[in-house]
Each structure stands twice: as C-alpha cells, then as structure tokens.
Amino acid sequence: MSLTPTLIRWLQSEKGRRWLAPLSAAPQNDAELLPTLTRLRRELSPAQAAAVVETARLRQRAARKFPAAAARMFFTRTSLQQASAADVATHTAKRFIPFRQVLDLGCGLGGDSLALACAGVQTIAVDHDPLALALVAANARTLDYPRRIAVLRADVRHPAWRAPAAWADPGRRTDGRRLFDPEQLRPPLSALLAQRWSYAGNLGVKLMPGLAHDAIPPDAEAEWISLNGELKEAVLWFGELLREPVRRATILPAGVDLIATDARADVRTPGRYLYEPDPAVIRAGAVADLALSLGLWQIDPTIAYLAADDLIPTPFARSWRVLEHHPFELKALNRRLRALQGRVVAVKKRGSPVDPEAFRRRLYRHPRGRPLIVVLTRVAGKPWMLICDAVVDGE
Numbered sequence: 449m450s451l452t453p454t455l456i457r458w459l460q461s462e463k464g465r466r467w468l469a470p471l472s473a474a475p476q477n478d479a480e481l482l483p484t485l486t487r488l489r490r491e492l493s494p495a496q497a498a499a500v501v502e503t504a505r506l507r508q509r510a511a512r513k514f515p516a517a518a519a520r521m522f523f524t525r526t527s528l529q530q531a532s533a534a535d536v537a538t539h540t541a542k543r544f545i546p547f548r549q550v551l552d553l554g555c556g557l558g559g560d561s562l563a564l565a566c567a568g569v570q571t572i573a574v575d576h577d578p579l580a581l582a583l584v585a586a587n588a589r590t591l592d593y594p595r596r597i598a599v600l601r602a603d604v605r606h607p608a609w610r611a612p613a614a615w616a617d618p619g620r621r622t623d624g625r626r627l628f629d630p631e632q633l634r635p636p637l638s639a640l641l642a643q644r645w646s647y648a649g650n651l652g653v654k655l656m657p658g659l660a661h662d663a664i665p666p667d668a669e670a671e672w673i674s675l676n677g678e679l680k681e682a683v684l685w686f687g688e689l690l691r692e693p694v695r696r697a698t699i700l701p702a703g704v705d706l707i708a709t710d711a712r713a714d715v716r717t718p719g720r721y722l723y724e725p726d727p728a729v730i731r732a733g734a735v736a737d738l739a740l741s742l743g744l745w746q747i748d749p750t751i752a753y754l755a756a757d758d759l760i761p762t763p764f765a766r767s768w769r770v771l772e773h774h775p776f777e778l779k780a781l782n783r784r785l786r787a788l789q790g791r792v793v794a795v796k797k798r799g800s801p802v803d804p805e806a807f808r809r810r811l812y813r814h815p816r817g818r819p820l821i822v823v824l825t826r827v828a829g830k831p832w833m834l835i836c837d838a839v840v841d842g843e
C-alpha cells in the first residue's frame with residue numbers, strides 16, 4: 449500500500465488513533481487480522497483501512513529500532529528500513545549538544561531528528577520527499593517535540609541556508625540494493641562535503657560501515673559504531689564536531705570507544721581463550737590496539753582473532769575457552785569431536801574459504817553432546833582449527 453501525507457494526517461485524527469491504538473499494541477497474525485480487517489473495511493475507506501493495518505504492523509516491526517517509542521510512531525516500510533536505530537542516533541546526537549541549531553539533511557522519518565530534539569537541540573529536518581516530511585512532523589508531534597523540530601522541503605544538494613552545524617544521512621540503497629561507494633549515495637558524499645561551509649564547517653555524515661580507510665578525508669574523524677555486536681554505521685566528523693582526527697571504534701550500548709593507531713601486537717600460537725573483536729574494532733583497524741590495551745596477542749598477523757591465557761571480560765570482544773587447537777584437517781577434527789562427545793553449534797571462520805554451514809553438516813555430532821564451536825582460521829600463515837566451548841565462562 450502507499451501511505452500519503454493525507455493518510456498520515458488522518459491516522460493522527462481522533463478516529464485514526466482510535467483504530468490504530470489497539471492494533472499497534474497486540475501482535476496479530478494474518479488469520480487473527482482477518483475479522484479486524486473486515487470490520488475496518490466496513491467502517492473505513494480501503495486506503496484508510498490499509499493505512500491502519502500497515503502502520504500497526506510497522507510499529508511492531510520497529511520495536512527493535514525504537515524500543516521506547518515505536519508503538520506511537522509513523523512509518524513507511526522504506527523509511528523504517530533507512531532509519532537510524534534510536535540508541536545509535538542518541539549517541540551521535542550528543543556531539544551536537546553545544547550547537548543552538550542543527551540541520552538534519554535527508555531526515556527521512558526522523559530517526560536522527562528525534563534524537564537531536566531529545567538531546568535538546570533545535571533541529572531543522574530537511575528532505576525533498578513530502579512523505580518523509582509528513583512522517584517526521586507526525587513523529588515530532590506524537591513524541592512531544594513539535595517545537596524542537598521544524599520541517600523544510602528542499603534539495604540538500606543546493607543549500608539555500610546557513611546553520612551552525614549539520615548532520616547528513618544520505619540514502620544507502622537504490623531499488624532495494626545496498627550501495628557501497630560513497631559517491632553513489634543520495635546525495636553523494638562529495639556533494640555534502642562541497643557545502644560544508646554553509647554549516648561553518650561543522651558537519652557529521654553517516655556512511656556505510658564498509659567505508660574504506662583511504663576514503664577518509666585527512667581533516668575528518670571516522671567513527672565506526674556497533675550496537676549489540678552488530679556494526680551499524682561509519683560517521684565522518686568535521687570541524688568542531690571532530691574530537692580528534694583519528695579512526696575510532698564505539699561500542700553501544702556500553703558507550704566505550706577505542707582509537708586506532710599504527711600499533712603492532714605480539715603474534716603467538718593460540719592460548720586458553722580466543723577473542724573475537726567487535727566488528728567496529730575490526731573496521732576501525734584497532735585490533736592491535738585492543739590487544740595491547742588488554743595484554744592479548746594475535747594468532748596471525750593478518751587475522752582479527754586475539755588470544756590470551758586468561759578470561760578478560762571486555763565490551764570490545766567476545767571470547768571462548770579453547771579446548772584444543774590443531775593444524776586444519778577434517779578427519780582429525782571429526783576424530784576429536786567424537787572423543788569430546790561434541791555437538792558443533794556453530795562454525796566460525798576468518799581467513800578460511802569454507803562455507804561454515806555446509807562445513808558444519810560434515811562434522812560428527814553427538815545428539816545430546818557438549819555444545820562446541822569450531823573456529824577455522826590461520827595460525828602463522830597455516831590453515832588451523834580450534835575447538836572451543838560454546839558456553840562462555842561466567843554466562
């Protein structure tokens with residue numbers, strides 16, 4: 449169905465709210481929905497009925513991104529897909545607190561505008577899409593920020609404004625496909641950088657997490673942000689928004705960060721524990737920095753696994769107890785799994801060409817066996833396998 453600004457206005461009316469509230473609260477499957485839909489169709493126009501059902505569904509789907517507010521917000525499928533998760537937007541919004549006003553360039557449904565408003569920053573939400581502006585206005589109203597968010601319809605490639613600072617989140621998809629080149633973004637990174645001086649040079653740009661290090665301008669800070677172990681985005685910071693011109697890994701919800709340097713860590717054979725750095729640490733190029741800060745070592749100079757003989761709880765990495773490790777060989781692995789009465793629950797790999805799931809199906813499996821993780825990687829350049837306890841100590 450296609451939501452329109454008129455339908456979004458109607459959904460906020462007393463009648464729209466009355467239909468939406470019960471449907472948004474209770475998750476329903478298609479069979480349960482049928483009688484409700486029939487009732488909706490009797491009393492509402494087909495477009496209104498579809499708008500109620502779709503919004504209720506999207507509210508439930510949005511609960512992961514907007515845990516506190518999804519049940520009151522307005523979405524389209526695409527704008528929800530593109531929206532910044534509330535925890536990440538809250539983190540990036542903090543850098544704007546010293547500014548009295550911020551432009552949110554390409555605001556979509558307002559994931560970032562709402563976080564900026566919540567941080568107390570006066571926000572101007574800009575988009576060329578009237579539907580996006582209707583959504584952000586509705587979301588500002590429903591979350592009680594109508595006076596902190598103004599909306600402006602404009603093409604951000606041709607700024608006709610000046611502001612003390614700006615945030616930009618260019619579109620990263622076209623026809624449902626993800627884009628990997630900053631110059632293919634909507635609008636492209638270079639178009640945003642060319643207008644930095646309209647914002648006194650104070651600009652933050654959200655980009656794809658796969659951002660290459662050689663695409664980072666020399667006067668920028670690059671921050672890779674993960675949430676619950678999932679890499680979400682890279683951000684380039686300029687001007688007074690930049691804290692240091694470095695590559696930084698930020699881990700949420702812990703709210704800790706690590707700066708990448710050209711450090712080198714020791715390289716040795718695996719120890720009693722294997723550490724897998726958070727993807728933000730890996731992308732920022734801070735694996736050796738993490739090793740040095742915790743007294744860990746690398747098991748191969750080219751592989752992002754770390755090792756230690758102790759269990760060191762850290763938000764920057766996951767860890768597993770290593771039961772044994774050997775040069776890679778399938779027959780030997782199955783022999784050892786049988787001896788351990790094991791049941792491999794996951795195959796992890798770095799620097800190995802195997803398909804983990806297909807490989808797992810070729811492994812010995814005791815039906816009620818001890819849950820194990822097999823790690824396929826390289827040690828000192830050679831293919832290697834580690835058998836680890838799937839149960840993390842202390843969990």
Ligand SMILES: C[S@@+](CC[C@H](N)C(=O)[O-])C[C@H]1O[C@@H](n2cnc3c(N)ncnc32)[C@H](O)[C@@H]1O
Pocket residue numbers: 527530531532533553554555556557558559560561574575576577580602603604605617618619620634635
């Ligand atoms: C990734 S979405 C923004 C999501 C938003 N940050 C959020 O958290 O909800 C990008 C938005 O940029 C808008 N956009 C793309 N090119 C634009 C342009 N040239 N001028 C204005 N808006 C543009 C799109 O309409 C879309 O709403």
